[in-house]
Amino acid sequence: MPDIFVAKTGKKDTSVKVTPPKSNKQNDMSSFMFMPDGLRFETQEPGEVIILLLRRHGITNFPWVFTGLALVIFPVIVLPLVLLNQIIPSVPPFLFNSIVLIWYLFTFSYILVNFLLWYFTVSIVTNERIIDIDFLNVLHKKFSETRISKVEDVTQRTGGFIQAFFNYGDVFVQTAANEQVFQFHAVPQPDEVVRIINQLMGKEEEENQ
Amino acid sequence: MFNDELIGQFISRLPQLIVKIFTVSMMVFHLLFAIIVFRQTRVMSKVVEAKISPSLVFITVIHLLSSLFVLGWVILFL
Numbered sequence: 001m002p003d004i005f006v007a008k009t010g011k012k013d014t015s016v017k018v019t020p021p022k023s024n025k026q027n028d029m030s031s032f033m034f035m036p037d038g039l040r041f042e043t044q045e046p047g048e049v050i051i052l053l054l055r056r057h058g059i060t061n062f063p064w065v066f067t068g069l070a071l072v073i074f075p076v077i078v079l080p081l082v083l084l085n086q087i088i089p090s091v092p093p094f095l096f097n098s099i100v101l102i103w104y105l106f107t108f109s110y111i112l113v114n115f116l117l118w119y120f121t122v123s124i125v126t127n128e129r130i131i132d133i134d135f136l137n138v139l140h141k142k143f144s145e146t147r148i149s150k151v152e153d154v155t156q157r158t159g160g161f162i163q164a165f166f167n168y169g170d171v172f173v174q175t176a177a178n179e180q181v182f183q184f185h186a187v188p189q190p191d192e193v194v195r196i197i198n199q200l201m202g203k204e205e206e207e208n209q
Numbered sequence: 210m211f212n213d214e215l216i217g218q219f220i221s222r223l224p225q226l227i228v229k230i231f232t233v234s235m236m237v238f239h240l241l242f243a244i245i246v247f248r249q250t251r252v253m254s255k256v257v258e259a260k261i262s263p264s265l266v267f268i269t270v271i272h273l274l275s276s277l278f279v280l281g282w283v284i285l286f287l
Binding site: 028029039040041042094095097098101102105106108109113116119120133135138139141143 | 242243245246250252253257258261269272276279
């Protein structure tokens with residue numbers, strides 16, 4: 001007897017067919033990771049594959065790295081000068097040691113917090129969703145996500161000499177109706193990010209037809 | 210006479226005492242900050258589980274211990 005109606009099995013195609021970017025050198029600290037190994041996120045669903053993991057471009061860390069280095073070097077240069085020239089006549093050793101210890105502890109904190117905020121502020125593109133995790137400071141976290149099927153438009157913006165030179169920029173993902181716009185700030189290879197999201201959108205449309 | 214000497218000694222040590230109270234308070238706040246950084250790093254590591262997450266948690270533990278050490282130093286030697 002011929003089948004009149006064959007119900008879909010409900011199984012979704014979890015195989016990922018996305019063209020990899022031209023340059024794909026990556027390690028755990030990379031700002032642009034295509035299909036990273038050994039990486040998971042909190043709300044990852046079974047069968048969900050991470051296609052892209054993005055952070056702000058490494059060069060955007062320059063201000064705090066520079067400040068951190070200056071803070072590390074400052075006592076090494078200034079304190080011997082102060083002591084040799086007797087600018088401050090008599091600094092007791094215990095006070096001197098305490099100042100140096102506190103200085104380096106605060107420098108350590110400054111570098112550590114800035115690094116953690118950079119490292120854990122990520123945008124993730126999976127075969128199902130787009131996730132944006134923003135750690136605004138040590139206490140505040142913003143988590144937003146949308147389905148690939150809800151994405152309507154993806155645009156990129158690169159402006160200025162430094163962004164053009166280091167090939168990074170902002171990517172804006174517009175979702176349906178009055179929902180939010182996802183902003184990936186200062187991510188490397190924004191053109192590749194747009195291309196990959198567009199490919200995923202195309203795949204999603206094919207599946208829904 | 211005895212009271213005058215005591216008050217004199219107290220006044221002469223007052224600047225050092227004020228510096229010590231201020232520094233200890235600052236270091237107590239830093240210790241609280243270090244605890245928050247440690248806890249938040251553990252939370253962050255669960256949100257994004259990477260290979261180096263345990264190393265980052267370990268660094269925050271070192272940071273916390275450093276804060277504790279400096280607090281102890283300030284209390285004892287300043």
